[in-house]
Structure formats: structure tokens, C-alpha cells
Amino acid sequence: MKNYDQNEPLVRDIRLSAADSFYGKGCDLLKCAEGGCLCNKNRSFWQANSCQLSLSLMMASTIENAAIIIHSPVGCGVNMSTLYSNVTGGRNKRGLGQNNLVWLSTNMQKVDIINGGEKKLRELIRYTDREYRPELIFVVAACAPSIIGDDVDDIVNSEKENIAADLAAIHCPGFKSRVVASAYDSFYHALIRHLKFEPEPYIDYNPDNYANPYNGDQTALYRYNKARTVNLFNATSMNPDDENEIVRLLQALDLNVQIYTEYSSRDKLRFISEASLNISMCDVHDDYILKYLEEKYGIPYVIQGMPLGKKAIREWLLKIAGFFGKEKDAEKICDYEEKRLDEALKPFLKTIRGKRVIMGGGVVRIAEEARMLKELGMDIITIRPYHYDNEAGGVYSEVAEEFPDTPVAVSTQVFELINQLKKYKPDIVVEHAGKHGWISKCGIPSVNLFSQARPFFGYAGEYAFIKNLAFHLQNNSYAKNLSKNVRLPYHKNWYEKDPYSYIKD
Amino acid sequence: MSSCIERPRTTCSLGGALSTISALPGVIPISHTTSGCAGNLSGTTAFNSGYCGSNYCSGQSVPVSNFNESNVVFGGAGRLREELISTFELIDGKLYIVLTGCMSEIIADDVQGVVSEFQNEGKPLIYVNTPSFEGDAFEGYELVLDKIINDQLPVSSRKDKSIINVFGIVPQFDPFFRGDLGEIKRILERLGLRVNTLFTNDQTYKNLTDVPKAGLNILLSPVYGVDLLKKFEKRHGTPFITEDLPVGAIQTEAFIRHVAKALDIDSATVNRVIKEEKRDYYAYLERAADLISDSEFKYYADVVGNATGTLSYARFLRDELGFVVENSVITDFLPKKKEKILKGYLEGKDIPGNLSFETDTYQVTKLLKNAMGQPNGDFYIDLHTPRFVFGSTFEKDYAVKNALPYLAISYPVYDRTILSKGYAGFRGGLQLMEDILCVLVAGR
Numbered sequence: 025m026k027n028y029d030q031n032e033p034l035v036r037d038i039r040l041s042a043a044d045s046f047y048g049k050g051c052d053l054l055k056c057a058e059g060g061c062l063c064n065k066n067r068s069f070w071q072a073n074s075c076q077l078s079l080s081l082m083m084a085s086t087i088e089n090a091a092i093i094i095h096s097p098v099g100c101g102v103n104m105s106t107l108y109s110n111v112t113g114g115r116n117k118r119g120l121g122q123n124n125l126v127w128l129s130t131n132m133q134k135v136d137i138i139n140g141g142e143k144k145l146r147e148l149i150r151y152t153d154r155e156y157r158p159e160l161i162f163v164v165a166a167c168a169p170s171i172i173g174d175d176v177d178d179i180v181n182s183e184k185e186n187i188a189a190d191l192a193a194i195h196c197p198g199f200k201s202r203v204v205a206s207a208y209d210s211f212y213h214a215l216i217r218h219l220k221f222e223p224e225p226y227i228d229y230n231p232d233n234y235a236n237p238y239n240g241d242q243t244a245l246y247r248y249n250k251a252r253t254v255n256l257f258n259a260t261s262m263n264p265d266d267e268n269e270i271v272r273l274l275q276a277l278d279l280n281v282q283i284y285t286e287y288s289s290r291d292k293l294r295f296i297s298e299a300s301l302n303i304s305m306c307d308v309h310d311d312y313i314l315k316y317l318e319e320k321y322g323i324p325y326v327i328q329g330m331p332l333g334k335k336a337i338r339e340w341l342l343k344i345a346g347f348f349g350k351e352k353d354a355e356k357i358c359d360y361e362e363k364r365l366d367e368a369l370k371p372f373l374k375t376i377r378g379k380r381v382i383m384g385g386g387v388v389r390i391a392e393e394a395r396m397l398k399e400l401g402m403d404i405i406t407i408r409p410y411h412y413d414n415e416a417g418g419v420y421s422e423v424a425e426e427f428p429d430t431p432v433a434v435s436t437q438v439f440e441l442i443n444q445l446k447k448y449k450p451d452i453v454v455e456h457a458g459k460h461g462w463i464s465k466c467g468i469p470s471v472n473l474f475s476q477a478r479p480f481f482g483y484a485g486e487y488a489f490i491k492n493l494a495f496h497l498q499n500n501s502y503a504k505n506l507s508k509n510v511r512l513p514y515h516k517n518w519y520e521k522d523p524y525s526y527i528k529d
Numbered sequence: 530m531s532s533c534i535e536r537p538r539t540t541c542s543l544g545g546a547l548s549t550i551s552a553l554p555g556v557i558p559i560s561h562t563t564s565g566c567a568g569n570l571s572g573t574t575a576f577n578s579g580y581c582g583s584n585y586c587s588g589q590s591v592p593v594s595n596f597n598e599s600n601v602v603f604g605g606a607g608r609l610r611e612e613l614i615s616t617f618e619l620i621d622g623k624l625y626i627v628l629t630g631c632m633s634e635i636i637a638d639d640v641q642g643v644v645s646e647f648q649n650e651g652k653p654l655i656y657v658n659t660p661s662f663e664g665d666a667f668e669g670y671e672l673v674l675d676k677i678i679n680d681q682l683p684v685s686s687r688k689d690k691s692i693i694n695v696f697g698i699v700p701q702f703d704p705f706f707r708g709d710l711g712e713i714k715r716i717l718e719r720l721g722l723r724v725n726t727l728f729t730n731d732q733t734y735k736n737l738t739d740v741p742k743a744g745l746n747i748l749l750s751p752v753y754g755v756d757l758l759k760k761f762e763k764r765h766g767t768p769f770i771t772e773d774l775p776v777g778a779i780q781t782e783a784f785i786r787h788v789a790k791a792l793d794i795d796s797a798t799v800n801r802v803i804k805e806e807k808r809d810y811y812a813y814l815e816r817a818a819d820l821i822s823d824s825e826f827k828y829y830a831d832v833v834g835n836a837t838g839t840l841s842y843a844r845f846l847r848d849e850l851g852f853v854v855e856n857s858v859i860t861d862f863l864p865k866k867k868e869k870i871l872k873g874y875l876e877g878k879d880i881p882g883n884l885s886f887e888t889d890t891y892q893v894t895k896l897l898k899n900a901m902g903q904p905n906g907d908f909y910i911d912l913h914t915p916r917f918v919f920g921s922t923f924e925k926d927y928a929v930k931n932a933l934p935y936l937a938i939s940y941p942v943y944d945r946t947i948l949s950k951g952y953a954g955f956r957g958g959l960q961l962m963e964d965i966l967c968v969l970v971a972g973r
């Protein structure tokens with residue numbers, strides 16, 4: 025439990041050895057990661073991306089009745105406006121009420137940098153509690169306080185007594201990690217350190233009932249329910265349609281599903297220990313909290329890729345079913361679902377078959393989507409995971425097997441993507457939001473690897489994905505026209521060079 | 530409370546500097562920070578400015594030194610040098626500017642040393658200190674222009690009275706910057722002037738280097754650019770006048786007359802231009818009158834925005850639409866010095882409604898609520914409705930909750946898109962009127 029007792033979590037760069045630069049073949053990445061050469065790779069040219077603070081905010085902003093204090097100069101956390109509108113959309117789609125999220129910045133000034141920002145933070149915590157009456161206050165510590173040595177954890181621990189709200193610190197200074205995915209750990213670390221994970225007597229249940237020897241039925245019922253309750257761990261990249269689809273499949277196994285941690289409240293989080301299995305939907309997302317819950321409460325967990333694409337869904341569902349001795353049921357469900365999905369996909373196949381795709385985005389998702397599209401007959405010409413860490417090893421051993429000769433590049437970088445697009449002229453690109461404008465400027469159609477608009481997980485997700493892909497292969501006039509009339513910033517000779525020539529060992 | 534801000538409507542100076550540079554043709558930023566700072570800032574300002582979006586070498590294309598933990602400990606000069614070598618290899622620009630952020634500033638990295646190595650090789654490279662803890666986005670705008678104009682551009686011996694520079698409108702943080710500047714330019718050109726706006730799509734790098742030749746600078750903000758233009762005057766000898774951002778026919782006519790006076794433009798031209806513009810303007814209003822008058826489109830109004838635009842919008846609503854403006858709320862986070870400049874400027878000025886300075890969204894909402902009043906159970910109660918809220922998208926929640934018509938006019942704007950549209954000048958006034966009417970008839 026050592027790590028969990030620290031004020032700050034270790035960043036993935038240290039905890040898992042994570043990397044942001046690589047170019048090679050599908051069969052090389054895993055080797056390079058295991059051999060240790062991956063971590064030493066770097067670039068001699070970098071472009072803007074994101075930081076772990078912005079992803080931490082993304083998760084924290086979904087928590088019910090929370091206030092977020094960003095301890096930093098006023099620029100960090102600007103993306104809260106974007107997140108706020110996303111969360112409003114997410115809440116609406118989940119049928120939750122009004123979005124009460126507020127966020128504040130300590131707006132550190134020069135004097136705070138020189139004298140420390142601790143006093144100011146303390147005051148802002150109390151002010152926030154008084155003025156907004158949130159259930160929970162997250163204090164998010166960015167780069168500046170970390171560099172000048174503000175003791176945020178000490179403030180948070182001592183202020184807990186002075187305010188009505190619960191208080192949690194998220195340590196996520198951007199400069200400390202090369203990979204944005206460290207944010208998952210930062211956020212979970214905050215929940216683990218500062219919030220309660222067990223139901224409270226006389227608030228959540230009446231202990232007298234359970235102590236009553238004549239009330240054996242209730243205890244048995246409780247045990248029965250818990251034995252078939254699973255926790256499903258979501259993320260912002262998973263939308264309510266995804267959750268619904270996955271819940272549908274788990275319910276078909278007669279399981280009772282609780283969804284954590286996004287869109288949870290402080291009160292709901294107390295029931296996180298009331299389950300018999302924790303289920304992740306992404307290898308690089310939840311290991312930090314799942315291992316904790318296993319250590320602390322003895323709840324086993326499943327981390328098995330993403331339930332995306334027939335093959336992966338089957339692997340995923342079977343693994344879960346295994347815990348409940350329901351493999352046969354799971355096989356039956358998958359057989360049935362695959363059959364009706366195949367039938368439904370038929371009309372789209374001739375449009376997508378043989379089309380050349382470049383794919384980039386979250387490390388696990390992009391690999392699972394590549395597997396899915398390959399199986400349907402598409403030609404994957406490059407896979408570009410945004411980062412790599414050891415937790416993705418499972419999926420990338422599949423990649424090594426299924427795509428041994430396909431180029432794989434660990435990259436978030438626009439200049440590399442644009443070079444590839446100009447060189448290889450794919451028929452379509454699957455990418456993360458933020459890239460599509462640039463792809464259109466190269467004249468190529470593209471679709472999101474995830475969005476809030478439709479399901480991506482499960483069988484419904486595969487259908488929606490393929491339908492959307494085929495749709496976007498029709499009429500590329502917009503991108504074509506745009507590309508003819510927009511100038512990109514690169515010198516001509518960049519396009520003659522190898523797209524990944526700025527990666528160095 | 531101290532300098533803390535709830536839901537800030539600004540960013541650090543790095544954010545403003547990145548926005549400004551993205552709008553300067555041929556200028557390439559290099560952010561000496563983590564890759565997150567530049568990405569978060571430019572991604573969000575592009576979102577918050579009516580989806581202004583990214584262009585040439587902005588947004589996710591901004592070169593960054595990708596400052597990391599070892600740079601914090603050992604310094605980032607080496608990494609910056611490497612990034613600059615690659616940037617010159619890869620990116621086609623006329624002028625390259627290194628910007629700093631909190632980490633490079635706190636550890637006092639030797640940016641100047643690295644930059645001068647490249648300057649010695651004749652590379653068009655400069656740097657601007659944009660520490661995130663000194664000054665906000667609007668300051669970033671001034672810092673960048675100050676460095677280019679008052680430090681780099683040579684003094685021009687030949688001044689041309691017909692060349693005018695327009696300052697004070699900050700890209701993205703004034704979300705209508707392109708449309709507003711375009712209209713101001715159109716009007717000034719009608720008076721026979723040549724205009725450097727720097728930020729409209731017609732501008733080239735030459736407009737930037739021509740700036741010292743101008744005979745007059747027009748500052749369209751009471752605060753942003755004052756220091757810049759004082760220094761400009763000292764260095765290049767070009768005087769400046771401060772004008773309110775003109776919104777609609779009444780204000781624009783006054784604007785034209787002020788400029789004409791400052792430049793001695795003959796009154797025949799001035800009168801002709803004003804007459805023609807007004808004829809066009811009021812021909813639209815003439816017909817719109819059926820809708821406006823029949824529907825009794827008259828409202829109490831709250832206007833929330835920055836120091837540059839708020840009062841101009843409020844006056845337009847009061848003077849041209851006959852709205853009763855109750856609140857003019859200025860939301861800027863102003864350092865002492867700028868606060869003094871603004872308050873000095875506003876002294877004796879015509880101010881519609883109650884003027885407040887408030888940075889926090891929740892407190893702004895309280896001001897608006899108080900002005901409207903609340904039902905208290907009495908049978909007769911003078912609620913100040915119908916009411917129209919003009920603000921940023923942050924005011925939308927309040928408007929929606931109270932079922933009030935609302936239009937986003939100030940940063941951040943993310944519930945509508947803004948391309949070529951502006952609210953300045955004659956055409957801008959018509960646009961604004963059109964958008965207000967659109968809100969009011971949308972439910973039909």
C-alpha cells in the first residue's frame with residue numbers, strides 16, 4: 025500500500041515506464057518496451073499537446089455537486105469551460121439534474137510565487153465552502169505551486185476540519201509527466217486518499233437490522249446481492265450510450281451493475297466497496313484504483329482490453345463471466361449478438377473493404393479499433409497510439425500478432441501526421457478530436473475514435489462505428505476544397521523526409 | 530477576494546500572447562513551456578471565442594520546448610536550442626517568437642542567451658517574457674506587440690498621414706475581433722485612409738513592418754494598449770487617440786468625426802460618407818420597425834463583458850433600441866495600474882445603468898438578479914422584466930434558468946459560432962440588431 029499512502033502518486037513515467045516517442049513495426053513496439061529502449065526515445069521537435077492537469081480536471085468536473093479550485097496562475101485549467109459544457113451534455117444524456125459545478129483559480133501573482141501561495145489557497149478553500157456550499161471541493165495543484173513547494177496536502181488535510189464540504193487534493197503538475205494518462209492515477213489517488221469508500225452506518229444502512237439475529241433473511245439477501253454486483257469503471261471517453269450498451273450485456277449475465285467513478289457523487293462513492301468484481305473498460309485507465317480496491321477490500325478485478333469490436337468484446341465478456349461461472353451464457357450471448365451484427369453490417373462492407381486507414385488516439389482504443397476494422401477487411405496503414413505504458417502490453421501483444429508489419433508510431437504530433445497524410449493519402453483517418461481540422465486541411469475525410477454522439481462499445485458500438493465510417497467515405501468535397509485553399513506551415517522539404525525523422529534515441 | 534477568480538474569463542499572459550501571434554500573419558510562436566500549456570491555452574481560446582479555431586501554426590501546431598521535470602532541475606536552455614533548430618528547419622515564417630511560461634520563468638532559464646545565438650546567425654528570432662503570474666491574456670497581447678513594435682521595428686523617418694494603425698482589440702478575447710476590425714477598416718478606407726489592423730485576413734507581414742510609418746494610431750480600448758501606444762509615440766513619434774469601440778450608427782458617426790478631426794479630413798468627404806452609410810443603415814431599420822414595434826421589443830438589459838466593449842454595447846442598446854440598461858458589468862481582472870487608467874478614462878463618461886467591476890460569475894449573477902427583483906408573493910410586484918441578458922456564455926445558465934432571452938457578446942462565447950461577424954461600425958450595429966431579433970423570433 026506504500027504508493028497509496030504518499031501525498032502524491034508516482035507519475036506513470038516512473039510507476040509504469042511510459043513513453044511518448046516511438047516509430048517501428050507492430051511487432052517491435054512491445055519488444056522495445058520490454059527491452060527498455062522505449063523510455064529513452066524522444067523528439068528533437070515537439071508541438072503543443074495537453075497535460076495531466078487538463079485530464080484530471082476532466083474527471084473531477086464530472087463529480088456531482090463539486091467545486092474545483094485550481095491552484096495556479098490563471099492560465100492552467102482554462103479548459104474548464106469546455107469541460108463544463110461537456111459535463112452539462114453528459115448529465116443531460118444521463119438524465120441527471122442541473123450542472124452545479126463551479127471552478128475557481130487562485131490566480132497566483134508574482135508575490136505568491138515569491139512568498140508561496142498557501143495562505144491564499146487556504147482562504148479560497150474556506151470562501152468556496154461558504155459561498156457555494158458544494159459537497160466536495162477538489163484542490164488541483166498545477167506546476168507553479170509544485171515548483172515553489174507549496175504544501176498543498178498539508179493545507180487540504182488541515183482545512184478539512186474547518187469546512188463543511190469534503191476536501192480532496194489532486195496533484196497533477198503538467199511538467200512531471202510526459203504522458204497525459206498519469207492523470208487517471210492522480211485523480212484516483214485523490215479519491216483514495218481523501219474520500220470514503222465504505223457505507224456509513226446510520227447514513228447508508230441501519231446496523232441494528234443486521235445485528236438482529238431474527239433478521240437473517242436480510243443478511244442473506246445482502247450477501248446475495250453483493251455477490252452479483254459489479255462495478256463498471258467509466259471515463260469521459262465513454263459516453264452514456266456506451267454505458268447503456270455494456271450494462272445491457274452485463275445484465276444479460278444477470279449481473280447488477282454500478283457505474284464509477286465519473287458522474288458519481290460523494291455519497292455514491294461510499295458504495296464502491298459493495299461489489300464482488302471491479303471491471304475496467306480500458307487497460308491504461310483504472311489499474312491504480314482497481315489494485316487498491318483489491319488490496320483493501322479483496323475485490324478482484326478484470327482488466328481485459330476494451331469491449332470494442334467483436335473479438336475484443338468476446339474476450340472481455342468471457343473473462344467477466346468466468347468469475348461467475350457463466351462462460352456458457354456469455355458464449356451464447358456473443359454468438360447471438362455477432363450473428364445479428366454481421367447481418368446488419370453487410371450493406372456497409374463493400375464501401376469500407378480495402379479502404380486504407382490511418383488510425384491515431386488513446387493507446388488501447390486505437391489498437392482495438394484497428395483490430396476491429398482489420399477484421400472487416402480494411403487496410404490499416406499506420407497505428408498511432410498517443411502514449412505507451414506497460415499496462416497496454418496485453419493489447420499490444422495482440423497488435424504484434426495481428427499487425428506484425430504495420431507501422432506503429434507513438435505520437436500526438438500534428439507535423440508527423442500531416443507528413444504521413446500527404447505521403448500515403450489514406451482513404452480515411454480515425455483520430456482524436458483536435459486533429460480533424462488539420463486532417464481536413466490535408467483533404468482527407470476523418471472520423472472520431474470516440475465522441476459523445478453515438479455508442480462505440482459493444483455490438484451497438486461496432487454497428488454505429490461502421491455505419492458512420494461508411495457515411496464519411498461519401499462525398500469528400502468539404503475537405504478536398506479546403507485543402508486546395510489553405511496553406512500549412514511546413515517547408516516543402518518536410519514532405520520529402522521520413523514522417524518520424526525527428527524521433528531520436 | 531484577493532486575486533482569486535471564480536470562472537476566469539481570461540488566461541495567463543502566455544494565452545493572450547499565443548492568441549495574438551496566431552492572428553499576426555507570418556509570425557511563429559515557440560512556447561518555452563510544457564506541451565500542455567500551449568495546447569490547453571490555444572485549444573481553449575479557440576473554443577471560447579465562438580469557435581475561432583486554429584490556423585497556420587497555432588493550436589496543436591505550436592512548437593513547444595516540452596519542458597519536463599529534468600528541465601526544471603537542470604534548466605531548459607538545451608531543449609529550447611534543439612527545438613529552435615528544428616523549428617527553423619520545419620516551419621516557414623517571417624518572424625519567430627519564443628514565449629515563456631511559469632516554469633521557465635520561475636527557474637529563470639537563460640532564454641536570452643539561447644535566442645541571441647540564433648540572432649547572431651541572422652535568424653529572425655526574438656523572445657517575449659510572458660510569465661503566467663504577471664499579467665493576464667490582455668497583457669500578453671500588449672507584451673507581444675510592444676516587443677515587436679517598440680523594440681524590434683526600426684524607426685521610420687517617413688511618416689504617411691494617410692496610414693492609420695488600429696489597436697486595442699485583442700484576438701479571440703474580443704471574440705468579434707476579425708469582423709470588428711474589418712468594419713473599422715472599411716469605414717476608415719472610405720475616408721481615404723490606409724489601415725493596418727494586423728489581425729484581419731487581408732493583412733500580410735508587411736502591414737506589421739509598416740506600422741511605424743503611420744501618421745496616427747487609433748486605440749479602441751480604454752485600457753488595453755495605452756502603455757503600448759505611449760511607448761510607440763515616444764519611439765516612433767506617432768500620436769494616438771483613444772476611441773470607444775463604435776457600435777451602431779450613432780457611435781460610428783461620432784467616431785468618424787473624431788478621426789476626421791484628428792487627421793484634418795475635409796468635411797465634405799466626411800459628411801458624404803456618413804450620409805451614405807446612414808442611408809443604408811436606416812433603410813434596414815425602416816423595415817425592421819414593423820417587427821420591433823409591433824412586438825414591443827423593448828427590454829430591460831444587463832450587459833456583461835470586458836472593458837473594451839461593454840459600455841459601447843450598452844449605449845447601443847439604450848440609444849438605438851430604446852432598451853433600459855440596468856447593469857453594465859466589466860469583468861476584467863485588472864492590475865492596479867490598469868484599474869487606474871480605466872477609472873480615469875471613465876470619469877465623467879456617459880455610462881448606461883449601474884456600472885460594476887466584478888470578475889466572478891456567481892457575483893455577476895447576483896447583480897443581475899438584484900436588478901430584476903424576485904417575486905415575493907405579493908399580488909402586484911414590479912419585476913424588471915421583460916429582460917434581455919447580454920454577456921458571455923457563462924451568463925447563459927442564469928438566463929436559461931430565468932427564461933430570459935440572452936445573447937453571447939463577450940468572452941467566453943461557446944454557444945454560438947463567430948466567423949466574419951462583428952458588432953462594430955454601421956454594419957456591425959445591423960448585425961447586432963439582427964442577432965437580437967433572431968433570438969426573439971427563434972421560438973416562433
Ligand code: SF4
Pocket residue numbers: 075076077078096099100101166167168196197198199562563564565566567569631
Ligand atoms: S503550467 Fe503545468 S499544469 Fe498548468 S497548463 Fe501548463 S503544464 Fe498544465
